[in-house]
Amino acid sequence: MKIQIAPSILSADFSCLRDEIRKVAIAGADMLHIDVMDGHFVPNITIGPAVVKDIRKVTKLPLDVHLMIENPQDYVDSFVKAGADMITFHIETISAPKLRALSSKLKAKGIKVGISLNPPTPLAKVKSVLKFVDFVLVMSVNPGFGGQEFIPSAIPKIKKLRAIFKGDIAVDGGINEVNAGKVIQAGANILAAGSYIFKSNNCKEAIRRLRCQI
Numbered sequence: 001m002k003i004q005i006a007p008s009i010l011s012a013d014f015s016c017l018r019d020e021i022r023k024v025a026i027a028g029a030d031m032l033h034i035d036v037m038d039g040h041f042v043p044n045i046t047i048g049p050a051v052v053k054d055i056r057k058v059t060k061l062p063l064d065v066h067l068m069i070e071n072p073q074d075y076v077d078s079f080v081k082a083g084a085d086m087i088t089f090h091i092e093t094i095s096a097p098k099l100r101a102l103s104s105k106l107k108a109k110g111i112k113v114g115i116s117l118n119p120p121t122p123l124a125k126v127k128s129v130l131k132f133v134d135f136v137l138v139m140s141v142n143p144g145f146g147g148q149e150f151i152p153s154a155i156p157k158i159k160k161l162r163a164i165f166k167g168d169i170a171v172d173g174g175i176n177e178v179n180a181g182k183v184i185q186a187g188a189n190i191l192a193a194g195s196y197i198f199k200s201n202n203c204k205e206a207i208r209r210l211r212c213q214i
Contacts (some may be wrong), residue, residue, distance in 0.1 A: 001189040003151040003211045004030035011194030018058045027204035031062040033192040038069035042144040049082040056083030087112035119151050141173030150174030155186045162187025177209045
């Protein structure tokens with residue numbers, strides 16, 4: 001499977017966000033990873049649909065809106081209207097029946113649907129919903145803040161997931177050139193990386209290194 005790189009704008013300089021987005025687009029990014037946090041599900045507050053709408057104006061890259069929020073079903077329509085191409089839910093915040101209903105609704109609109117699970121959450125928690133999603137996002141840090149260190153237990157979780165899931169597998173948190181090869185070998189094909197890309201002196205080289213760690 002093609003290795004795709006999704007720069008996470010949580011680590012971008014928001015004082016010049018348009019330039020930051022254009023920089024990673026030129027550098028070869030495949031999509032943008034947009035973390036939405038509400039201060040309840042995770043201990044941080046980030047952005048909402050208004051910012052996503054403005055991001056949509058300045059890039060043609062697919063936008064993966066990662067909903068790290070409580071009651072995500074109440075906000076899905078706003079993010080779709082803002083221009084999201086992909087919506088990622090957390091298994092910790094949504095029931096299987098609600099996810100199934102939302103998945104059908106979103107896929108009818110051409111929106112890809114993903115499910116994510118936090119490091120302490122066992123893989124068994126998502127098994128019953130895999131048939132409803134296009135991709136699974138394995139968190140390799142405890143969500144809330146950028147710049148955290150990669151949690152190694154994500155690797156066997158990815159490997160077990162790949163054995164039962166044929167869709168895309170993304171990994172998010174602490175990704176760099178040291179661990180990229182390990183998660184790719186385990187079965188991940190989408191790498192969400194924030195600090196490693198946006199804080200680098202050469203975004204193009206940083207993306208190349210992640211993509212080539214096979």
